[in-house]
Amino acid sequence: MSAEYDVVIVGSGAGGATMAYALTQRKLKVLLLEAGPKFNPFTDFKLSEESWEAQDFPHKEGSEGRYIYAPLQKLHSAWDDLRSWNSVSGRMNPSGERKAFKYHHVRGVGGSTLTFTGESHRLHPESMQMQSRFGAAADWPVNYRDLEPHYCDAERLIGVAGPEESGARWRSEPYPLPAHQLSYASARLQSGANTLGLHWGPNARAALSKPYDKRPSCNYCANCTRGCPRTDKGSVDVTFIRKAVDSGLCTIRTGVTVTRIESDKNDAIRGVHLLDESGAKEFLETKQLVVACGAVETPRLLLTSDGLCNESGQVGRNFMETLSWSSSGLHTESLGSYRGLPADSICWDYNAPNSIKGIVGGCRFSTGVHEAGLNGPLAYSTRIVDGWGRAHKQAMRDTFGRVLTVGAIGESLPNAGSFVDIDPEATDANGIPLARIHSRLNEGELKRLRFMAKKAREILKAAGVEKLVEEYGSYDYFSSTHVFGTCRMGKDPETSVVDSFGRSHRWKNLTIMDASIFPSSGGGESPSLTIEALALRAGAAWEN
Amino acid sequence: MQFSRRRFIIGSVLLGCSTLVERLSGQAVSLPDLELGLQAWVETLLPTDQHSPGAGSLGVHLDILEIAKSKLQYQQLLKVGMLWADTEARKWGALNFADLPVEQAELLVGKTESMGLQAMPGLFFYHTLKDAKAAYYTRKESWSGVGFPHAPQPLGYIDYAEAPKS
Numbered sequence A: 001m002s003a004e005y006d007v008v009i010v011g012s013g014a015g016g017a018t019m020a021y022a023l024t025q026r027k028l029k030v031l032l033l034e035a036g037p038k039f040n041p042f043t044d045f046k047l048s049e050e051s052w053e054a055q056d057f058p059h060k061e062g063s064e065g066r067y068i069y070a071p072l073q074k075l076h077s078a079w080d081d082l083r084s085w086n087s088v089s090g091r092m093n094p095s096g097e098r099k100a101f102k103y104h105h106v107r108g109v110g111g112s113t114l115t116f117t118g119e120s121h122r123l124h125p126e127s128m129q130m131q132s133r134f135g136a137a138a139d140w141p142v143n144y145r146d147l148e149p150h151y152c153d154a155e156r157l158i159g160v161a162g163p164e165e166s167g168a169r170w171r172s173e174p175y176p177l178p179a180h181q182l183s184y185a186s187a188r189l190q191s192g193a194n195t196l197g198l199h200w201g202p203n204a205r206a207a208l209s210k211p212y213d214k215r216p217s218c219n220y221c222a223n224c225t226r227g228c229p230r231t232d233k234g235s236v237d238v239t240f241i242r243k244a245v246d247s248g249l250c251t252i253r254t255g256v257t258v259t260r261i262e263s264d265k266n267d268a269i270r271g272v273h274l275l276d277e278s279g280a281k282e283f284l285e286t287k288q289l290v291v292a293c294g295a296v297e298t299p300r301l302l303l304t305s306d307g308l309c310n311e312s313g314q315v316g317r318n319f320m321e322t323l324s325w326s327s328s329g330l331h332t333e334s335l336g337s338y339r340g341l342p343a344d345s346i347c348w349d350y351n352a353p354n355s356i357k358g359i360v361g362g363c364r365f366s367t368g369v370h371e372a373g374l375n376g377p378l379a380y381s382t383r384i385v386d387g388w389g390r391a392h393k394q395a396m397r398d399t400f401g402r403v404l405t406v407g408a409i410g411e412s413l414p415n416a417g418s419f420v421d422i423d424p425e426a427t428d429a430n431g432i433p434l435a436r437i438h439s440r441l442n443e444g445e446l447k448r449l450r451f452m453a454k455k456a457r458e459i460l461k462a463a464g465v466e467k468l469v470e471e472y473g474s475y476d477y478f479s480s481t482h483v484f485g486t487c488r489m490g491k492d493p494e495t496s497v498v499d500s501f502g503r504s505h506r507w508k509n510l511t512i513m514d515a516s517i518f519p520s521s522g523g524g525e526s527p528s529l530t531i532e533a534l535a536l537r538a539g540a541a542w543e544n
Numbered sequence B: 001m002q003f004s005r006r007r008f009i010i011g012s013v014l015l016g017c018s019t020l021v022e023r024l025s026g027q028a029v030s031l032p033d034l035e036l037g038l039q040a041w042v043e044t045l046l047p048t049d050q051h052s053p054g055a056g057s058l059g060v061h062l063d064i065l066e067i068a069k070s071k072l073q074y075q076q077l078l079k080v081g082m083l084w085a086d087t088e089a090r091k092w093g094a095l096n097f098a099d100l101p102v103e104q105a106e107l108l109v110g111k112t113e114s115m116g117l118q119a120m121p122g123l124f125f126y127h128t129l130k131d132a133k134a135a136y137y138t139r140k141e142s143w144s145g146v147g148f149p150h151a152p153q154p155l156g157y158i159d160y161a162e163a164p165k166s
Helices: A014-025 A077-082 A130-134 A144-158 A184-195 A240-246 A294-303 A377-384 A389-399 A443-463 A528-540 B005-016 B018-025 B031-045 B060-069 B072-091 B102-114 B120-136
Strands: A007-010 A030-034 A250-254 A257-263 A269-275 A281-285 A288-291 A323-331 A345-347 A363-367 A403-410 A419-427 A433-438 A465-473 A510-512
Touching (some): A007 A269, A014 A030, A014 A240, A014 A288, A014 A528, A030 A240, A144 A528, A184 A345, A184 A403, A240 A250, A257 A294, A269 A288, A323 A443, A363 A443, A377 A389, A377 A465, A377 B120, A403 A443, A443 A465, B031 B072, B060 B072, B060 B120, B072 B120, B102 B120
Parallel strands (some): A007 A030, A007 A288, A288 A510
Antiparallel strands (some): A257 A269, A269 A281, A345 A363, A363 A403
């Protein structure tokens, strides 16, 4: 039973895995509970099969969760330039309201890092002071300088490859591995961006540019999001979890669903109720509990545990989503753009919160061909090249490998219309109420999205793209790739759920460690490295 | 019960074209005939050329029939769609669609395309093209036709920084 363990961690994504590693370093015995299955990179990720393109990230029993969406926002003709479309289908969402895209998260050992691209970003320092500097969102209770050593540790443990320049982010030491050489296609984007006066260079990537830590280097197959079968991508299963298990102090139980957290009268957590591997009910006492289920499932677990940890009323509030845009077009020249490392190059010029004129909140631009899924013949035939017969085959031949995509991700600011609560009716297979997502894009988000779209088109044109073939964005499709804020951290227990170490302001032995504790989203940075740095910091400060 | 969009649309269109469907549904069609006709159909959709084999040669029609095995309405659509194409082909003096010369087969496929999704032949065209592309482009034999060298692993694309070889 749990008496064997010093800490129980619920969830094995970026936050839970890194906490497991950090706590085993402190010689603590850790039990990691994961609702989903374990994936074997060598056998589960089928990138060698001829049907690879028809297979997305593999589905395994229990690897996909469910949530409900409250009615999504109505669309308005004033923003029609932000509608998603492609050459074959025309408007992708012809309805009058936003639609939810597919379930983006993975339930399994490693969580969504199994399917992430692996961008390893530090947050822009000014993005951590959004309230005091710009009157938006909330300030982080930890500053960049305090987090910086832990960013270095996380980068070293993962094996991040990156450039010297990293967009206004001060570094105390170089990246552990040299940056990847840009792909031929990305180099065209770099040239185009440079002609517009933009700085465009290598991205920081959790993909090995050299063999490192008993893992091989990347071979540029362009499919990080389908799961890396070589283990060169720094997902947490092959980095933090592997190291935690190797310590002999970490036990993992998969297929275990925590249904409720039980507290006692002394402001402490007693333990967790769960359904074990066979579906039988079990109660697990624990001395310390870490909840790391992500910005949707963490508030769900707290709210269904009699509103635990919600003294501030902020659990589920301040939900921030992924504000994204991608424009794809055909380059005049054959680029072989199906090759290379996804998101290998980036532009940080508009990342600072005040860098877009008239709008609070920044964004970034990067190479997006592979994340848009335009890296195989099937995608071209269904999204880019219409028709049939000899003309279709000729067009496929003329077109394949010429797509160039600029992707953009922007700041998502919290608003009263965006939150996560518990659906009053829908339940999962175990009878536990599902999380319900409420999402609203305010005018600021839409203006930022319009800026992102306009700039993406300009960059493509400057890079030699003659014709756009597909655009996709958050205006008409809700995207949950990166979600934040539903258990925000802060100094004041009246306005926040946890402190800067993820510790509950009230419950003595409860820590939350995932992107739900972010007070602001950043200007398009991918969050995994920041989650990991926060977890390493929390682990280093842990009181045994 | 899940009610797929495909099933709903096919059901509605088949219902809307009930006279035509009834007339064609009454006709017997053997599986070998359906296979032969569908093979010629997908070969017209994605034909053999000097760069790669066509969909019919690669057996894509069998994949479509496999998909239809668990979808009764799709089975019916394939049957009446192919019977309609055979009937049209006979007007042009052929025994059936598979008997048409390439140019006439292309004309007939073009005619079905122009009929739109509200007409049964148009729906037959739409679904067979969609499924034929999915099956065809996930066969490695088709990749030489677009210049895609091999599946992403185990080799990767280590020439990624160079201009593609023509």
